[in-house]
Every structure is written in C-alpha cells, then in structure tokens.
Amino acid sequence: MVKQAGFVNTTDAPITLALTLTATGENGAAAPADMFTLGATSVTVPAGARAEVPVTFNVGVSAPRGDYTAVITATAGNGTTVQVTVGATKTMPTHKLTVNLIGRDGAPAAPNSEIDVFDLDTGSYFNAFTVHDGIATLAVPSGRYSVMAFIDTLDAGGYHLSDETMGGSPEMAITGDVTVTIDARQGQEVRFETPEESEPIGYKLGYMRQASNGLAIINIQGKGTQIWDHVYVIPTAPVTVGYFEPIISERRYAPVIRASFDAREDRDDRDGRHGRPGASIPLEPVVNALRLDGHRKLTAVAIGAGRPEDVAGRRDIAGKLAVITRDRDLKYADQIATAASAGAAAAVIVNDMPGAFLAVLPGPISLTGTAIPAYTLNQDDGRTLLDRIAAGRTVINLHGVAVSPFVYNAVYATPGQILASPVVKVTRDNSAIFDTVYHGAKGTLVGDTQPWYRWYTNISANIVNWFPAQTRRQEWYSTGNVGLPLRDVTWMQKAFVVSTNIFYNYTDSLRVYNPGDRGTETWLGAGSGPASPGAAYATRDGDTLTLNIQDFSDSGEGHVGFLGARGDSVSTKVYRNGQQIAQGTRILSNSPIATTPEEAIYRVTLDTKQAYWSPLATSVSTAWTFKSARTDSRQALSLLWPRYDFGTDRANTVRGDRTHHFGLDLVSQAGANIGNMRGVEISVSDDDGATWRPATIKAKQDGYTVKVTNPDTGFVSLRIKAWDANGNQVDQTLIRAYAVR
Known part of the structure; x- marks a missing residue:
C-alpha cells in the first residue's frame, strides 16, 4: 500500500530536504523496521512548487493487528525541520460467520437472542443479537473461537418468554465463511432436585470463557419472575484451550x-x-x-x-x-x-x-x-x-404456602464443558444449612437477596424476595452432587427493611460454606450501632490511621448498613490529644488519616441519626478512646465495641413492667492492645434520653449481665461507659435500644 507524502516550498529558491522515518504501534512501541519504507532519503522541492515522496505500508510484515503511525522528518540545510504524519491500520482477512438460532419450538429464535463470539487466542470479542429470522452475521478473522448463544423461545401467544437455552461451541476453528446452527431443541433442562418440593422465582444462566492469553468474557444473565422457570443447556465437548465454566443458579422456595x-x-x-x-x-x-x-x-x-x-x-x-x-x-x-x-x-x-x-x-x-x-x-x-x-x-x-419455610440457594457449574445430564441433587449431605430468623414489626415486609460470586466475578445483580417480618426458615447452600465444590463459591446475603426503597439494606460479610456446615442466623435484630469486628476494622500502619467502621449494624455479626437516605445523618471526627485532625460524614478505608509518630491519646466519634430504617437505634453516639504511636507494620488499633444480647422476641420487644436481664460483651480486634477490664457503667432511660437512671451490672465468665426495670410500654435507651487497664475506653449512647410491649 503506497501513499504520497507532500512537501511545499513557498520560497523563490529550491530546497533540498533530508528525510528520516520513525514508526510506532498503537501502544507507542516501535513498529517493525520495514513496516513503513520511504521511496527516497531526500527530496528537492522546486521554488514555489510541491514535491512528493512515496511511503509504502508493507502489509505483509509480521506484526499484530492494529493502528500504526509513521512520522517523516524533513530537515533543510539550514537545520529547519518539518514533519509529516502517515497512518495505517493492519487488519486480517475476515470471514463471514453466520449464526442461525432455532428456538425450542422449531421456529427462529425470538428477537434479541444473544450471540457471543470470542477469539480464544487474542481475546477479541464480537457480539450480536437476532432480529426476526433468528440469524445474525459477523465478520471475523481466521482463528480459534468460542461461539455461544442465549436462545429465547416465546410462548404460544408470542408475548412472554417461555424458556431460555444456552449453548453453542465453546471451541471451534474458523478458516473461511461458515454457518453455525445452534438448535435449542438439543438442550437438556437443568433440573434442581431438592429434599422438599420447590420451585424457583427466576434464575441466573451464563458462562465464563477465558482465552489462552488470560483475557476472558463473562456473560451471566438473570430472569426474575415466577413464569420463567425452565432453563436448558446444550451439551458440549470438553474444551482444550483456555478455561470454560457454564454456571446456573436458582433460589427455590415452597410452591406458592x-x-x-x-x-x-x-x-x-x-x-x-x-x-x-x-x-x-x-x-x-x-x-x-x-x-x-x-x-x-x-x-x-x-x-x-x-x-x-x-x-x-x-x-x-x-x-x-x-x-x-x-x-x-x-x-x-x-x-x-x-x-x-x-x-x-x-x-x-x-x-x-x-x-x-x-x-x-x-x-x-x-x-x-x-x-x-x-x-x-x-x-x-x-x-x-x-x-x-x-x-x-x-x-x-x-x-x-403463604411463606416458604425454606429457601434452597443452589449453584450448578461444571468447569470445562456443559454436561449431557444437567441434574443437580441438593441433599443434606452436600449442603450448608442455617436456621434463620428475620425480626421486625408484625404486618411489615422484609426482603433478601443472596448474591454468589466466583473467582472471576465481582458484581452481581439480584431480584429482592419479599416476605413477612418475623419469618423463620431454613436457608440451604449447595452446589449439588456434581461439578463445582461448595467451598469454591462465595456468598454475601443482603436483607432489606423498607419495601418501597431498596436503599435500606444490611449487607453480610463474604462467606464460604462447606457441606455439613450448620448454624443459626438472625437478621434485623435489636442492637443497632456501628459495625463491630467481623465487619469493621481500625488499623495503624506507620503514621497512617485507617478506619473502616460502617455506620449501622443489626444484632447479627457481620451485618452492616450505610446511612444516607432521607432523614439520615452521619458525623465522624478524629482527635489527637484533644485536637481535631479529621472529620467527615464517614471515614472509611479509602480515606486514610495522616498523623504524627509520637504516642498520643486518640478519640474517634461516630454519631448517627435515622428515622426510616427501624423504630430502634434512632440516634447512636459512639466514642472510642485509645493510645497509639508509630508502628513498623499494620497493626490493629485498641478499640472496644459493646455487643448486646437483649433477648427480644421477633418483633424486637420484651415484656414491660418487670425486671429484665440482658447480656453485654465488650469485643475488640485480633491483635489489639486490650487490657483487663477495669470498669463498666450503664444507665437506662425510658424517655429517649431526657432522664437517666443507673442499671445493675454483674460480671460473668464471658461478659456481663445487665439488670433493668422495663416501663409498661415504649422504648428503653442505654448509655454505657467501659474502660480497661491500658486506658482504652468506649462511650456509647443508644436511643431506643429495644421496644417494650
């Protein structure tokens, strides 16, 4: 390929220019020396005229596809220079790839059925959607490819999606024009067999395909209504290039x-x-x-x-x-x-x-x-x-069944290929099972999602499942009897407290389960204050403090929420020897705090107010006092957190007009310099903190028992001060800690 580089002389005397050429690729690296060549190393431009020099782009030179740039520098005898830029794009010959999708009814796939074409050597990705004839065409270079599709089949009315099929060839060679037909009728239904009869509300279906160079595509799609309960996959041979993982998940409940x-x-x-x-x-x-x-x-x-x-x-x-x-x-x-x-x-x-x-x-x-x-x-x-x-x-x-007494969280993945018999048997032996209770006012709704993650995913879209507050159910986690081990899936549950606004939610810590794991879990229980160890941390590394203390939590370990909706307020301040050194609505790990090397007394305050999350913990003020000096490595700061066990019922209430005992523990981070506890003081209030009276505290082997007299109705608020032998102290005021019935 030849182009002309032109030079114009506007003077009244001829000028001779010495020519040099420098070429680079789109990443700035030098191009092969012979990719661009000049037709001459010099050119004489007549007075008041134009002269041209041919520049050849040698398409046969071995080099990656992409954009290339040649800069020609022309230097006159007096040292004056001028530059001319020539660009070219190196492409490969392409072939016509025709993908024909057929629905499970034998008709062309529904419009907007999706096709992924992925180069297994370069990681290049091509994507297309069908229109009305189930056919899409793409132009691709020769190479090894994954050609996968999501085939939608419409119901008899031609309006609703009746089912979805995933299939294709995760590994094939393309060396010329070719037609690939993917027929959903070859698909096998993915069946989840559970101990109790169950049905899904939607599903997730997709795959991850990694090329030989490590680049990958991830396409995981979700459907979220009760009429989408049939999903199919077309079996494939095992792959030999890169990594391939088909994955399907369902949350299954008792049939409504x-x-x-x-x-x-x-x-x-x-x-x-x-x-x-x-x-x-x-x-x-x-x-x-x-x-x-x-x-x-x-x-x-x-x-x-x-x-x-x-x-x-x-x-x-x-x-x-x-x-x-x-x-x-x-x-x-x-x-x-x-x-x-x-x-x-x-x-x-x-x-x-x-x-x-x-x-x-x-x-x-x-x-x-x-x-x-x-x-x-x-x-x-x-x-x-x-x-x-x-x-x-x-x-x-x-x-x-008005409220399902169980939910099966099942993930089915078979690395390497889609198996011919996609049957997932969920059993007690291959599952983790937790007895879970959701607190809240009777007549209200709470919701949850259960996102799962693999090593190649970091986001997850989910549909909230709503059910009555005070529900108790078994929550199962399983990858079935074949394919991926349960320990290779990470889970992170969310609980939602306001059905009209999903902003109001608590997020659990990431969790990994093993078959046979058993336990209990409580969501939305009384005891809401700043997040404690397990979900929060406070560290020092050298002369930098890092505070990751989420605004809000419930009674469950690892559950956290972030205030910021209507009516919420958050204020955080950090003091060193009584002087404020930082403040903000919240101070998290992405905002490290610089400090000085000498030992000092620090005080961190976190004040929150909310009106819509819960009738409890409407105002919480927490202050941590501790000593700290420069460290040689990252170390935990010596913060104390109060953790309560109010012994409420599922409505977060206790009986009124009587003596009530509840548990108190003071916890800290692993590695923190915490001494023996020297004192704990607690006061209670029946009027949202207007007046206070002391409570009775009794130490026990694993914490404290607090004795209070509850009012007839209303709420009980708490004010606590606790300190240890090393000078670490926590002060917390919790307005409306629990309700009284």
Whole structure:
C-alpha cells in the first residue's frame, strides 16, 4: 500500500530536504523496521512548487493487528525541520460467520437472542443479537473461537418468554465463511432436585470463557419472575484451550400454590372428556394478592368476566372458587374484588389468549393486596376447567404456602464443558444449612437477596424476595452432587427493611460454606450501632490511621448498613490529644488519616441519626478512646465495641413492667492492645434520653449481665461507659435500644 507524502516550498529558491522515518504501534512501541519504507532519503522541492515522496505500508510484515503511525522528518540545510504524519491500520482477512438460532419450538429464535463470539487466542470479542429470522452475521478473522448463544423461545401467544437455552461451541476453528446452527431443541433442562418440593422465582444462566492469553468474557444473565422457570443447556465437548465454566443458579422456595381436580368428586367424568380425574392445574399466583396458607377443597363456579352484573343475585358463589374470564377492559383487582364481594373464597382468572399469563396488581409490594387469594390460568387449561364446570360439579383441591419455610440457594457449574445430564441433587449431605430468623414489626415486609460470586466475578445483580417480618426458615447452600465444590463459591446475603426503597439494606460479610456446615442466623435484630469486628476494622500502619467502621449494624455479626437516605445523618471526627485532625460524614478505608509518630491519646466519634430504617437505634453516639504511636507494620488499633444480647422476641420487644436481664460483651480486634477490664457503667432511660437512671451490672465468665426495670410500654435507651487497664475506653449512647410491649 503506497501513499504520497507532500512537501511545499513557498520560497523563490529550491530546497533540498533530508528525510528520516520513525514508526510506532498503537501502544507507542516501535513498529517493525520495514513496516513503513520511504521511496527516497531526500527530496528537492522546486521554488514555489510541491514535491512528493512515496511511503509504502508493507502489509505483509509480521506484526499484530492494529493502528500504526509513521512520522517523516524533513530537515533543510539550514537545520529547519518539518514533519509529516502517515497512518495505517493492519487488519486480517475476515470471514463471514453466520449464526442461525432455532428456538425450542422449531421456529427462529425470538428477537434479541444473544450471540457471543470470542477469539480464544487474542481475546477479541464480537457480539450480536437476532432480529426476526433468528440469524445474525459477523465478520471475523481466521482463528480459534468460542461461539455461544442465549436462545429465547416465546410462548404460544408470542408475548412472554417461555424458556431460555444456552449453548453453542465453546471451541471451534474458523478458516473461511461458515454457518453455525445452534438448535435449542438439543438442550437438556437443568433440573434442581431438592429434599422438599420447590420451585424457583427466576434464575441466573451464563458462562465464563477465558482465552489462552488470560483475557476472558463473562456473560451471566438473570430472569426474575415466577413464569420463567425452565432453563436448558446444550451439551458440549470438553474444551482444550483456555478455561470454560457454564454456571446456573436458582433460589427455590415452597410452591406458592398447587391445585388439582379432586378425583373422588369426578364420578361424572371417568372418561376424562374434560381433563383427567385428579389432574393438576397449573395455577400461578397473582402478584401482590393474598396468599392461601394450607389446604382448601373448593367447588369451582364460573362468573364470566367478573363484572358486578355477572354476580348480581347469585347465591352459588359464596365459599366457592370463582373462575373469571380475563377481560382487557377490566382491571385484575376489580375482577377479584367483585368475586370477593359475592363471597368467593378464592379466584382464578383465565387468560383470553394463548401463552403464559402473569398478572401483577399495581401498588406497593404486598402479600395481602386482595381480600381473597387469587391466581391466573393459561387459556388451554382454563378452557378445560370451564368445560368441567359446565358439565357438572367440579371440586378443586388447593394447597397454598403463604411463606416458604425454606429457601434452597443452589449453584450448578461444571468447569470445562456443559454436561449431557444437567441434574443437580441438593441433599443434606452436600449442603450448608442455617436456621434463620428475620425480626421486625408484625404486618411489615422484609426482603433478601443472596448474591454468589466466583473467582472471576465481582458484581452481581439480584431480584429482592419479599416476605413477612418475623419469618423463620431454613436457608440451604449447595452446589449439588456434581461439578463445582461448595467451598469454591462465595456468598454475601443482603436483607432489606423498607419495601418501597431498596436503599435500606444490611449487607453480610463474604462467606464460604462447606457441606455439613450448620448454624443459626438472625437478621434485623435489636442492637443497632456501628459495625463491630467481623465487619469493621481500625488499623495503624506507620503514621497512617485507617478506619473502616460502617455506620449501622443489626444484632447479627457481620451485618452492616450505610446511612444516607432521607432523614439520615452521619458525623465522624478524629482527635489527637484533644485536637481535631479529621472529620467527615464517614471515614472509611479509602480515606486514610495522616498523623504524627509520637504516642498520643486518640478519640474517634461516630454519631448517627435515622428515622426510616427501624423504630430502634434512632440516634447512636459512639466514642472510642485509645493510645497509639508509630508502628513498623499494620497493626490493629485498641478499640472496644459493646455487643448486646437483649433477648427480644421477633418483633424486637420484651415484656414491660418487670425486671429484665440482658447480656453485654465488650469485643475488640485480633491483635489489639486490650487490657483487663477495669470498669463498666450503664444507665437506662425510658424517655429517649431526657432522664437517666443507673442499671445493675454483674460480671460473668464471658461478659456481663445487665439488670433493668422495663416501663409498661415504649422504648428503653442505654448509655454505657467501659474502660480497661491500658486506658482504652468506649462511650456509647443508644436511643431506643429495644421496644417494650
């Protein structure tokens, strides 16, 4: 490839220029010496004229693909210089890669099905989405590639996603134009087998693919509603280049509803003209509707579209299962309310079109948004139900679970390949199991997510699962019986306290479990103050202090929150020998504090106020006093933290108008210079700190027992001062430590 470099002489005498060339790549490194060549080492430019010199870009020179720059320096006899820049891009011949995606229904994949093409040698990444024909084309150079796809299949109505399939070839050579067909019908359903019957609310599906040079792509996708509960993978051969890890996860709960025709009542339909006797009915709960808890046997009655005129004067609806036909002119809430007004015990809305049917009631998140339990049913099964009702008495067995007593957190990964039989067996032997309680006021909701991480991930998107406060359940962690060991997955749970704003959440420390681990966990319990060791640290390295003390915590070790929403305030100050040396809304590890080498007395204060997280710990003031001098290495600072065990119930309350005993411990970081405790003083208040009275303290082997007299109702606040023989001290005022009932 040849281009001309031009030089113009505006003087009235010819000028001879000596020419040199320097070439670099896009990273600034020198290009191969023969990549650019000049047609001459000098040029004479006539007076008032232009002269050109050919510059050749030698495309055959062995060099990486990319942009290259040549700078030609022209020097006149008097030392004057001028530079001309020439650029070129080295590319490789490309081939047409056609990827044809077929859905599980045999039709072209749904629009926006995704295709990843990844060069296993260079780490170059190409991405495409299908439009309407399931086909995408890309131009790629020769090489070794991973070609993977996420194939979406729409339901019969062409509106909702019915299932998703991941598959392709994680390792293939491309040396010319080629068509790759990825057929979702070859996929195998990923099945999670659990000790108790369970169902997912969505899933995560994806993979990590690493090239031979260490570069990698990670594509993990999530779906988060109850109608997306089928996921498939297409088996592959083991890879020989780089690293490949397909990964699927689900959070599985007790089924919200199970329904079936009552076989003993089917004497009039033994030939199955209107559905097999005892057959199941695939109901889906209406989102935000009241949930049935327990067993009911109800006679089904059809009430048309559920308009007021459809039920007027009818006496056959009370105590029955009202079956409603969907009407686009009516709101689901109104149809359900009409059935409830007629005395129905529950309602089912039958779809008026093919495909899945997800009904969501507007408004805030709720588990009691209707007067009666309500469900949806697809058109085909709905017709069967309506035909049976028309033929005679139809009895339906319902079994509902309002709050799941368990959650299975299951991750399935098979490094190297996608296996032909993707079955995950979750058992007690291959699981960690924790008995977990969520405190809070009765009638309120709390939520949680359970993000998991692998060595190659550092972010995780999750859907919050909401359930009633005061729930107690078993939480399982498992990677099943094949593939990745449980110890190779890291977990970090979050608990949410305000259903209208997910900013209000507590985050757990990162945790690793092993099969057979057992334990208990409490979330949102009374005792909220600054985070303590296990989630916080305070260190000195040389003449630098580092404070990582999160604003807020609950009674569970490792649980922390960050104030900053409406009505919250945080103030942190650091003093050395009584002089302030730092302040801010919060001082964390990304804001180290410079200090002086000599030993000094330090005081760190952290004051917080909040009004929306909890009715407890509305104002907390903590001050740590300790001595410190220059260190040769990173060392823990000698801070004391109070840790309380108030002995509350799940509503964070204790009985009023009586003597109450609670536990107190003083904890510190490992390696801190803590001496024997010399004193502890505690005062209590029944009026949010307006007046105080002393409490009785008794030392025991592992801490202290505090004796107080609770008021009849309201809240109890605490003020504590504790110090040791080395001069370390903590002062804390905790307004509304716990509630009294």
